[in-house]
Amino acid sequence: MKSSLNALMVQGTTSDAGKSVLVAGLCRVLYRRGVRVAPFKPQNMALNSAVTSDGGEIGRAQAVQAFAAGIEPSVHMNPVLLKPNSDTGAQIILQGKAITNMEADCYHDYKKTALHVVMDSFQHLSETYDSIMIEGAGSPAEINLRENDIANMGFAESADVPVIIVADIDRGGVFAHLYGTLALLSESEQARVIGFVINRFRGDIRLLQSGLDWLEQKTGKPVIGVLPYLHGLDIEAEDAIVATEVREGDEKLKVVVPVLSRISNHTDFDALRHHPEISFRYIRKGERLRHADLIILPGSKSTRADLAFLRAQGWDKDIMQHLRYGGKVIGICGGYQMLGQTIRDPLGIEGEPGVSQGLGILDIDTELMAQKYLTNVQGSLCFDGNNIPVKGYEIHAGYSHRRDGSRDQAIIRLQDGREDGLMDDANQVFGTYLHGIFDQTEVMQCLCQWAGSGELQTLDHVRLKEDALNRVADAIEAHLDLALLWPELPK
Structure with missing residues (x-):
């Protein structure tokens, strides 16, 4: 399957593999090249949220991605938002509006209904923008969540969109993460994967080359690129609490x-x-x-x-x-x-x-x-x-x-x-x-x-956010083979 400018989905081997930042960076790359692009996340679970111009509530990460794309956030960019209110339950927000609280086992069955809302929002964005950058949730290899899935491959299959898989090498075990994730997908889902991205690499890329060659040979999928570890990068988190910033001696x-x-x-x-x-x-x-x-x-x-x-x-x-x-x-x-x-x-x-x-x-x-x-x-x-x-x-x-x-x-x-x-x-x-x-x-x-x-x-906080997004976009343009994703991408 070949990608087009119409839609591309980024899925990850784990939570916090870099999906949100990669989608934001891809949105900024396309925006800088004159493409009308919008972010999309079918289902998000997060307590960091944003209010849209149309009076709804979406995940904070999608608001940041919209900022990267140079557009106002919309409820259609995150049609299903789950806000946990206990260890087993969450508030269900559909297209920006809270509809009910639901336990996890009930929501598992409800996802068949939520898929209609997801597809409605995706259709709306597809009719409005030239390109849609889609973010998955967690990992597509979570076998216990595969039935009725609307967050990862379940959505990709329904919408018929190509997928790239990103893994964080800084965690260790990156080749096992990528190879194992692909192996746990169905045959049709594997065919949908057009390549891999390795994130947060430190060191000499030549030392990684033999592993890249092995991965491509074993899977038949190209490594689209290896993104470097961007020190000091801090883009608004989807949900995780970031590290403490303690300064001694010069603080006021x-x-x-x-x-x-x-x-x-x-x-x-x-x-x-x-x-x-x-x-x-x-x-x-x-x-x-x-x-x-x-x-x-x-x-x-x-x-x-x-x-x-x-x-x-x-x-x-x-x-x-x-x-x-x-x-x-x-x-x-x-x-x-x-x-x-x-x-x-x-x-x-x-x-x-x-x-x-x-x-x-x-x-x-x-x-x-x-x-x-x-x-x-x-x-x-x-x-x-x-x-x-x-x-x-x-x-x-x-x-x-x-x-x-x-x-x-x-x-x-x-x-x-x-x-x-x-x-x-x-x-x-x-x-x-x-x-x-x-x-x-x-x-x-x-x-x-x-x-x-x-x-x-x-200190201009908005300027810092702009600079961070441009750093990510610069790294993507320098280290990813964008022609593998979009042969027709404007220069």
């Missing part, structure tokens, strides 16, 4: 974020992690929230359960001690709700119906409701004599109301007339529903200075 601000069991949208903190004058740490189970200027409580898919998890770690006591010593705290989305007085879930949106007592720091009460709030917003941050343009996105099922007589002040004025961004009377605690608030340089500078940083050097 120490920031810590507790890793909740259902932490969501931790890409909120990428701008902080990247800043050379900020020491940033994720605090994991068994560690303490100490030695920081700023504690940030992140979003959560299961706010009440994660609030209980936070208390079980003793982090509530750490937060109170931090405040007594004059430290600052920010809560975003679920973290904002945790800072309030109560979180009510009368409908059982996130589990058993009930009420949880919040940390009692901000004067808000939150009620979880069936209708999820999804929107991109703009407004102004009115704070410390500043009036700074701010934008972000909201993804939450809870609605928070300020208590009568509260002295807490809303400091974000949104263009739709709403208020957000509650600051406590002591000027130590700030809560907001806005994700992405640190991505804007001036807003980040203002909040970091409030937390005690002093003046920080300017």
